Every structure is written in structure tokens, then in C-alpha cells.
Amino acid sequence: MTTTTAPAPTTAAPGRGPLRGLPWVVWRRHRTFLRAALLLTLVGCALFVYQRIGVMDFLHGKGVPPGGDEKLMTEFQSRFGADFARDMEYLQYVPLVVGVFLGAPLIASEQEHGTLKLVTTQSVSRSRWLAATLGLPLAVAVGCSALLSAVFTWVWTPVHGLAVSGDWLTGGAFEATGPVPAARTLFLASCGIALGMLIKRVVTAMAATAFVGVATSVVWGERLRGHLAAVRSVTSPYDGDGPNLPFDAARFDDWVATADGKLYGFGTCVSPDSAADRVCRAKLGIVNRVIQYFDYDQMAGMQWRGAAVLVTLAVLVLAFVVWRTRRRPL
Amino acid sequence: MSDDPSPWAIEAVGLGKKYRRGWALRDCSFRLPAGRICALVGPNGAGKSTFLGTATRLVTPTTGTLRLFGVPVTDPAVMARTAFLAQDKPLYPRFTVAEMLRLGRELNPRWDQALAERVVRSGNVPLTARIGSLSGGQRTRVAFALAFGKRPDLLLLDEPMADLDPLARHELSGLMMAEAAEHGTTVVMSSHLVSEMEEMCDYLLLLAEGRLRMAGPTDALVPAHLLVTGVASGDDGVPEELRQRHTVVESRVTGRQFSALIRPGGPLSDSWEALVPGMEEVLLAYLRSPGAPDLIAGEARPDASGEVAA
Numbered sequence: 331m332t333t334t335t336a337p338a339p340t341t342a343a344p345g346r347g348p349l350r351g352l353p354w355v356v357w358r359r360h361r362t363f364l365r366a367a368l369l370l371t372l373v374g375c376a377l378f379v380y381q382r383i384g385v386m387d388f389l390h391g392k393g394v395p396p397g398g399d400e401k402l403m404t405e406f407q408s409r410f411g412a413d414f415a416r417d418m419e420y421l422q423y424v425p426l427v428v429g430v431f432l433g434a435p436l437i438a439s440e441q442e443h444g445t446l447k448l449v450t451t452q453s454v455s456r457s458r459w460l461a462a463t464l465g466l467p468l469a470v471a472v473g474c475s476a477l478l479s480a481v482f483t484w485v486w487t488p489v490h491g492l493a494v495s496g497d498w499l500t501g502g503a504f505e506a507t508g509p510v511p512a513a514r515t516l517f518l519a520s521c522g523i524a525l526g527m528l529i530k531r532v533v534t535a536m537a538a539t540a541f542v543g544v545a546t547s548v549v550w551g552e553r554l555r556g557h558l559a560a561v562r563s564v565t566s567p568y569d570g571d572g573p574n575l576p577f578d579a580a581r582f583d584d585w586v587a588t589a590d591g592k593l594y595g596f597g598t599c600v601s602p603d604s605a606a607d608r609v610c611r612a613k614l615g616i617v618n619r620v621i622q623y624f625d626y627d628q629m630a631g632m633q634w635r636g637a638a639v640l641v642t643l644a645v646l647v648l649a650f651v652v653w654r655t656r657r658r659p660l
Numbered sequence: 661m662s663d664d665p666s667p668w669a670i671e672a673v674g675l676g677k678k679y680r681r682g683w684a685l686r687d688c689s690f691r692l693p694a695g696r697i698c699a700l701v702g703p704n705g706a707g708k709s710t711f712l713g714t715a716t717r718l719v720t721p722t723t724g725t726l727r728l729f730g731v732p733v734t735d736p737a738v739m740a741r742t743a744f745l746a747q748d749k750p751l752y753p754r755f756t757v758a759e760m761l762r763l764g765r766e767l768n769p770r771w772d773q774a775l776a777e778r779v780v781r782s783g784n785v786p787l788t789a790r791i792g793s794l795s796g797g798q799r800t801r802v803a804f805a806l807a808f809g810k811r812p813d814l815l816l817l818d819e820p821m822a823d824l825d826p827l828a829r830h831e832l833s834g835l836m837m838a839e840a841a842e843h844g845t846t847v848v849m850s851s852h853l854v855s856e857m858e859e860m861c862d863y864l865l866l867l868a869e870g871r872l873r874m875a876g877p878t879d880a881l882v883p884a885h886l887l888v889t890g891v892a893s894g895d896d897g898v899p900e901e902l903r904q905r906h907t908v909v910e911s912r913v914t915g916r917q918f919s920a921l922i923r924p925g926g927p928l929s930d931s932w933e934a935l936v937p938g939m940e941e942v943l944l945a946y947l948r949s950p951g952a953p954d955l956i957a958g959e960a961r962p963d964a965s966g967e968v969a970a
Contacts, residue, residue, distance in 0.1 A: 350766060351766045351767065352766070352767065354762075354766050355763050355766060355767065358752075358755065358759060358763075359752060359754075443750060443752075443753075444746065444748050444750035445750045445751070445752055446750075447716075447718055447744070447746045447750055448746070448750045448751065448752075448806075449763075449767070450717070450718065451716045451717070451718065451739070451742070451743070451744040451746075452739070452763075452764070452767035452768055452810070453739050453740035453767055453768045453769055453770075453810070454739070454767050455736040455739065456717075658720055659717065659718050659719060659720060
């Protein structure tokens with residue numbers, strides 16, 4: 331998007347760089363953050379590539395496909411466990427950092443410092459100003475997190491059964507790979523923008539965004555993540571060895587069950603007195619253990635469904651921002 | 661000036677703005693001919709900034725309509741034709757002066773870089789300095805440069821000179837007058853300092869408590885008043901003759917002496933000593949007397965033309 335700069339160039343040398351008009355203004359305003367974001371993305375990608383070289387060497391050296399081998403798992407954990415834990419943590423914090431430090435001040439600082447009065451009384455309409463103000467920073471932030479996530483997914487996929495002991499659901503891999511980081515970035519940035527617009531104070535808006543970020547990640551982990559696909563279950567006798575899950579399945583929940591399939595919580599009839607426990611189990615008819623889990627082949631579908639939920643929410647929040655800006659001046 | 665079909669820079673009809681705490685601007689109707697330098701005066705909280713907000717699309721009016729050069733203010737086309745200097749002179753503190761001017765250039769199709777740089781340079785403001793490191797007066801100068809550089813047909817200034825030293829004030833108002841004269845720019849300048857406006861402005865809008873109390877060309881408004889002094893009489897001090905034949909804006913009794921500011925409705929009898937008041941005296945009289953009838957000059961009425969009418 332460029333302004334209609336009809337008149338001839340003026341006395342001052344035109345600035346370097348490809349950006350013109352509103353995008354230039356928006357870029358200049360958020361230059362520090364956006365440059366840092368691009369730089370950190372490049373550094374992160376380089377680290378991931380380096381990490382992948384080490385990981386592939388390790389796998390080739392072992393010469394076996396990464397199966398449920400305890401010894402291989404332990405060796406992998408001691409060599410790469412800390413790296414993967416750090417990567418996933420880093421990728422999980424990217425959306426929060428974007429929401430708090432880019433989203434929240436995006437409109438709020440213009441309101442707080444009165445510069446909104448400056449930019450919205452130039453010759454460009456408020457909707458074009460809003461489009462550039464929202465579009466450019468969001469595009470950079472979402473693009474960076476999508477790139478980081480893509481490269482990390484490339485590192486993680488060959489060892490998905492080894493990293494974080496193969497627990498891709500709650501171990502962090504679910505939020506750090508595939509479409510999820512970009513969708514979370516878009517969602518939290520939109521929340522930050524909307525909160526900033528409503529609160530009109532940068533620091534308060536940042537705090538509110540951080541709170542919303544933490545709250546939504548709790549809801550995401552506790553309420554949403556386990557419902558993105560039909561859970562699978564395996565039943566085994568109560569006193570047996572327990573079933574063998576596929577090595578890359580993610581264990582979701584444990585139950586005890588009666589012969590006809592009625593589920594009881596894992597802690598049912600568990601007390602220090604084992605004789606009483608037996609009586610208790612006999613009374614309820616508990617004869618089986620049930621493990622609910624997700625197979626690895628369900629992961630991508632779950633991630634895309636989760637990302638779709640986040641993107642839908644983000645679109646609703648952004649639509650609210652646009653609607654409110656059009657309805658009345660900020 | 662551009663070839664406008666409308667000779668009126670501003671036409672307001674029934675303009676009003678209600679906030680939660682009440683009306684900031686109420687039933688404001690007037691028009692301002694293009695090419696005038698108009699003073700928008702009134703005490704603090706009179707609605708000056710609210711009015712300028714409606715003209716710059718920062719405030720959506722609750723009632724009424726506002727047209728700039730015949731174009732409704734809701735049409736984005738008016739944005740390129742007006743420039744606004746807000747009271748707090750907002751600028752991006754991390755931009756350099758040159759970048760601030762580049763913002764003006766990037767966002768305005770009619771941008772005049774040479775003019776903007778001249779305004780900045782004449783105040784010895786370095787182009788490479790960051791806005792945050794400038795003094796208040798220097799920031800005001802950069803804000804002026806942005807407003808002038810836009811080459812507006814209508815320049816709206818909210819308390820523009822408040823934080824300038826007398827020298828800069830004189831220089832910038834001189835520059836503004838020269839620019840306005842050269843390009844036929846219409847200027848609306850709000851202030852509560854009447855004295856500073858008197859020599860610059862040829863049109864006057866007086867707002868008090870959200871109402872338009874006076875509107876019209878200064879050479880029609882001020883001479884429509886007389887300061888009269890005489891002997892006090894009557895119960896409430898206002899002599900019968902003044903009350904019936906003239907409009908009394910404000911009156912005062914000091915001992916046996918009676919003095920008043922009136923709008924004469926005809927010849928005055930010889931018992932009165934009459935003086936021509938200054939602009940400041942007239943304005944203050946209206947501000948002190950909320951009950952005095954408003955004075956909207958015929959030329960300033962949106963629906964009529966003619967002489968000064970009460």
C-alpha cells in the first residue's frame with residue numbers, strides 16, 4: 331500500500347528502503363521491535379539448523395529407527411534433552427512476547443501520547459491507517475513465528491519419539507511445532523491490540539495482555555488440547571503388566587474400569603490398605619485398567635484444528651478493533 | 661487558492677457534541693468565508709477543542725452537520741485540505757526532525773518539503789535531532805512545519821502559540837500570515853489570549869460553555885458596540901432608555917455612575933458619554949454576561965446574508 335504521491339520529488343533526498351507511505355511510518359515507529367524480531371528469527375533458525383545436523387548425526391550413528399528403545403532414549407535425553415526443552419520453551423514464549431511488547435502498545439501508545447491525533451489528521455483515511463498499523467506488524471510477527479516453527483518442526487520430526495520422552499502432547503512439542511506458534515502469535519497479538527485500544531494505557535495494556543496470555547494458555551492446555559481429536563483407549567487386565575502403547579503415542583489419561591466398560595478415576599480404591607482395596611474393587615466390579623492416548627498420526631490434525639480455533643478468535647478480535655475504529659474515532 | 665465552488669471554508673449547522681458529562685458544544689451554527697483569519701476565542705472548557713475536533717474528524721458530532729469548502733466533513737476527501745495543529749503538539753519522540761518531515765511527505769499528496777524545511781531551519785532546529793531531545797518551543801516549530809508543509813486550504817490551530825517565547829511567536833505568526841496571504845489559506849486559531857489575536861484576525865468566533873456567543877467579521881462585530889457612561893437611575897440601575905431602545909450586554913453601577921456596554925439600536929441621547937470599545941472589552945463583556953443576547957453577524961449565518969443583525 332502506498333500513498334498517492336502525485337507531486338514531483340521534493341528537495342530532500344528520498345529515504346532509502348523499499349517502504350513508502352504509511353507502511354514506512356508504521357515500520358519506522360516499530361523499527362526496534364521489528365528489527366529485533368527479524369534478527370532473533372534468523373539466529374533461532376541458524377541454531378535449529380545446527381541442532382539438526384547434530385541430531386541427524388546421532389541417528390545415523392545409531393543406525394536404528396527411533397523406536398521405543400530405553401537406552402537410546404536415555405542417551406538422546408542426555409545429549410539433546412536440554413536443547414529441545416530450551417527450544418520449546420523459547421517457541422512457547424514467542425507469542426506472549428509479541429502480544430505484550432508489540433500488540434499491546436500498537437494503538438495504546440498512539441492514544442497515550444496523542445500521536446493518534448497527528449497520524450489520523452494527515453491525508454490518509456483512518457481505515458487505511460488502521461490497515462497498515464495492524465497489517466505490517468502482524469505480518470512480520472506471524473511470518474517470523476511461522477518460519478521459526480517450520481524450521482523447528484524440521485528438526486523435531488525425525489526424533490519426535492525421543493525428544494521430551496516422546497510426550498508430544500503435554501511436553502511442549504504440540505505448541506512449538508506446526509501451525510500452532512503462528513496461530514498463537516496472531517491470537518495474542520490481536521488480544522494485545524484490542525486491549526490496548528480499550529485501555530489506552532501502554533503499561534496497563536501490557537499487563538492485561540500478559541494476564542490474558544497466561545489465562546488462555548491454561549484454558550488451552552486444560553480444556554481444549556485434549557478435545558481436538560477423538561481420544562483412543564487401550565484396556566488391559568487390572569493386575570497385568572499394562573498395555574504397550576505405541577512408542578510415539580501421547581498418553582492422555584488413566585482410568586480403571588469394570589468389565590462392561592464403566593470408567594472410574596485412576597485413584598479409585600487406592601489406599602494404603604491393599605486388602606480393603608480388593609474388597610472395594612470387587613464391590614464396584616473393577617477388573618481393568620484403561621489408558622487413553624493420542625496416536626502420533628493424530629497430532630497434525632489436532633494442531634491444525636487448534637490453530638483454526640485460535641485464528642478464528644483472532645479474526646473476531648481484529649474485526650472488533652476495525653468495527654470500533656470505524657464506528658467512532660479512537 | 662483552489663477553484664472552489666463553495667465560498668465558505670466552514671459551514672456549521674446545528675453542530676453539537678454531547679459527552680457523558682454533558683454538552684461540550686451545543687447548537688452551533690455559523691459559516692466562515694474562505695480566506696479569512698479567524699480567532700476562536702473562549703475560556704477554558706468553552707468547546708474550542710471540541711469544535712476543532714469535529715472539523716478534523718477526531719470527534720464525531722452528536723447533532724448537526726459540518727461542511728468544509730462545501731464537502732461534508734464525513735467525506736475523507738476533506739482530509740487533504742485541512743491541517744491541524746493539536747494543543748499538545750503530538751510528535752513521535754523517537755523520530756528525528758527529518759523523519760518527522762518525511763512522515764508529512766509520505767502521508768500528504770500536496771506536501772511542500774522546501775517550506776517545511778524552511779520553517780524548521782529558521783528556528784535553528786537541526787534536522788538530525790531527535791524529537792524527544794528538543795525543547796517545547798522547538799517541538800512546536802516542527803509541528804508547525806508539518807502543518808504548513810501539508811499546504812492546506814484550511815489551517816486549524818489549537819492554542820498554537822502557548823509555549824513559544826515572544827520572539828518565536830512573532831516570527832511564526834508572521835510566517836503564518838505570509839503563507840495564508842500567499843496561498844489564500846483560511847486559518848482558524850483558538851486561543852484564550854485575546855490580545856495576541858486582535859492584530860492578526862479579521863474574523864471572530866466566541867464560544868462560552870459550549871454555545872456560540874458571537875460570530876462574524878471583527879470590523880462588523882466590534883464597532884456594533886458602544887461603551888456608555890451616565891447617571892444611574894431606575895430600580896436595577898439600568899436606565900429605561902437603554903433597556904427599551906438598545907441591547908444592554910453588560911452594565912455596572914459605581915456609586916451614582918452607570919456604565920454599560922450596549923449594542924445601539926438607534927441614535928443615543930446626549931445625556932450619555934459614548935466610547936468605542938476595544939475587541940477585548942467586548943469579548944470580556946459577553947463572557948461575563950451569560951444572559952446577554954448572542955450576536956451572529958448576518959454574513960456568518962448559514963441561512964441568510966445581510967447586515968449585522970441582533
